[in-house]
Amino acid sequence: MEKRKISENVIRRLPKYYRFLSELSEKKIDRISSVEISEALRLTASQVRQDLFNFGCFGQRGCGYDVEFLKKAIAEILGLNIPHSVIIVGAGRIGQALADYGGFLKEGYTVKAVFDIETEHIKNIKAQIYNVAELENYLAANNTDIAVIATQKDAAEEVAKRLVEAGIKSIWNFAPIDLYFGEDVAVENINMSESLFSLTYKSKKVNAF
Amino acid sequence: MEKRKISENVIRRLPKYYRFLSELSEKKIDRISSVEISEALRLTASQVRQDLFNFGCFGQRGCGYDVEFLKKAIAEILGLNIPHSVIIVGAGRIGQALADYGGFLKEGYTVKAVFDIETEHIKNIKAQIYNVAELENYLAANNTDIAVIATQKDAAEEVAKRLVEAGIKSIWNFAPIDLYFGEDVAVENINMSESLFSLTYKSKKVNAF
Numbered sequence: 001m002e003k004r005k006i007s008e009n010v011i012r013r014l015p016k017y018y019r020f021l022s023e024l025s026e027k028k029i030d031r032i033s034s035v036e037i038s039e040a041l042r043l044t045a046s047q048v049r050q051d052l053f054n055f056g057c058f059g060q061r062g063c064g065y066d067v068e069f070l071k072k073a074i075a076e077i078l079g080l081n082i083p084h085s086v087i088i089v090g091a092g093r094i095g096q097a098l099a100d101y102g103g104f105l106k107e108g109y110t111v112k113a114v115f116d117i118e119t120e121h122i123k124n125i126k127a128q129i130y131n132v133a134e135l136e137n138y139l140a141a142n143n144t145d146i147a148v149i150a151t152q153k154d155a156a157e158e159v160a161k162r163l164v165e166a167g168i169k170s171i172w173n174f175a176p177i178d179l180y181f182g183e184d185v186a187v188e189n190i191n192m193s194e195s196l197f198s199l200t201y202k203s204k205k206v207n208a209f
Numbered sequence: 210m211e212k213r214k215i216s217e218n219v220i221r222r223l224p225k226y227y228r229f230l231s232e233l234s235e236k237k238i239d240r241i242s243s244v245e246i247s248e249a250l251r252l253t254a255s256q257v258r259q260d261l262f263n264f265g266c267f268g269q270r271g272c273g274y275d276v277e278f279l280k281k282a283i284a285e286i287l288g289l290n291i292p293h294s295v296i297i298v299g300a301g302r303i304g305q306a307l308a309d310y311g312g313f314l315k316e317g318y319t320v321k322a323v324f325d326i327e328t329e330h331i332k333n334i335k336a337q338i339y340n341v342a343e344l345e346n347y348l349a350a351n352n353t354d355i356a357v358i359a360t361q362k363d364a365a366e367e368v369a370k371r372l373v374e375a376g377i378k379s380i381w382n383f384a385p386i387d388l389y390f391g392e393d394v395a396v397e398n399i400n401m402s403e404s405l406f407s408l409t410y411k412s413k414k415v416n417a418f
Contacts, residue, residue, distance in 0.1 A: 011407070011410060012407065014406070014410070015400070015402070015403035015404075015406035015407055015410075016387075016400075016403060018406060019385070019400075019402060019403060019406075041387070042387075042389060077410070078406050078409055078410045078413075079409045079410055079412070079413035080406060080409060084409065092306070093302060093305055093306030093309055094303075094306045096302055097301070097302030097303045097306050100302055107402070107405075109405065145412065146408065146409075146412065169412055169415050169416055170408055170409075170411070170412035170415070171408075172404070172405060172408050176228070178225075178250075178251075180251060183415070184415060185415065186408055186411035186412040186414070186415045187408075187411075188404045188405070188407055188408040188411070190399070190401065190404055191224070191225075191228075192399065193224070193228060193316070194224035194225060194228060195224075195381070195397045195399055196316075196318065196355075196381060196397070197223070197224035197227060197228075197287050197289060198220070198221065198224055198397055199355065199379060199380075199381050199395055199396075199397040200287055200288045200289060200293065200355075200379075201220060201223070201224075201286070201287045201288055202379070202395035202396075202397070203288070203354065203355065203378055203379035203395040204287075204288035205395070206378050206379070206392070206393060206394065206395045207378055
């Protein structure tokens with residue numbers, strides 16, 4: 001496959017393509033046209049064609065795209081084709097929901113360990129359960145690709161620092177605080193309150209008509 | 210306050226400003242400069258000044274912004290100054306975590322009712338608990354601003370249709386499917402798997418260095 005420099009915007013759309021292709025794959029659909037993709041994802045067909053052209057010549061004019069081939073190619077670009085070991089720090093309801101989240105295992109993400117300041121309340125979880133005091137020991141002994149932060153807001157920053165100092169390069173943050181560690185650590189912040197505020201603003205507009 | 214047409218990009222940043230200002234307010238900080246805001250939110254100072262200029266003359270040159278005044282003004286624009294009644298459909302771990310989520314109540318969002326196909330397992334929730342068969346009856350009798358969908362993927366679309374038919378104008382969707390009902394219904398999709406895939410891609414890049 002030809003290597004190109006892929007823009008941030010294209011990258012941001014790739015998970016959407018991947019999820020849609022996975023749905024098609026589950027439904028045993030073999031081929032899909034750029035028009036069909038664009039309608040499902042509410043993009044323009046030419047944008048879809050341009051985006052996918054970035055990854056080489058997937059589509060033949062008039063034939064559409066081979067779903068499995070395209071899904072596999074995007075998975076490789078995103079890094080989904082290799083298994084990922086995950087730990088979760090903070091076992092409140094969000095942390096436990098994530099530990100339990102079926103989608104992880106399916107896509108090659110395995111929650112190996114869950115950490116909290118108290119561990120007695122954690123139930124029905126397949127991962128190993130540790131006191132957060134064990135965090136550094138665990139990370140020194142176990143290769144870990146992604147750390148999820150699902151602590152209270154007040155604890156999140158310190159936990160994040162400990163993770164980064166222990167060598168973690170990838171943080172998925174659910175605490176209501178933006179974490180940032182420069183270029184050397186990948187961070188995705190799930191800002192639920194910001195999403196709720198955006199929704200509130202949008203609904204204000206909807207109700208105004 | 211002067212009314213201007215505010216761009217989508219500015220609107221998308223407002224929840225960030227609001228959250229940051231709330232943090233300052235909690236810390237009893239009265240005034241803040243555009244430089245300080247820009248550093249905390251990783252924007253440029255001129256972008257911050259431009260963004261906030263959209264909402265009238267908040268800042269005096271050299272004096273910074275009055276935190277409470279700015280927070281209140283942004284809350285009004287976002288619609289956070291009025292109370293919001295919320296229902297949640299789907300009481301798995303995510304649904305229960307949301308029903309329990311302290312941030313809601315603080316910001317004027319009250320979870321009034323939780324619906325599921327089975328209700329015996331739902332515990333420690335302040336909201337009323339109903340079988341999802343009661344959804345339409347409940348909505349006919351109770352003014353509801355926001356409906357949260359926290360069902361399995363397979364059920365999400367049908368639940369969303371029922372909500373919209375029952376008059377819901379605002380949907381906060383946690384199911385791994387993009388919902389869209391045109392201009393008349395405000396929807397925010399929290400795509401956790403897409404966020405995870407983006408993180409995986411970013412971390413692949415980080416590890417390549």
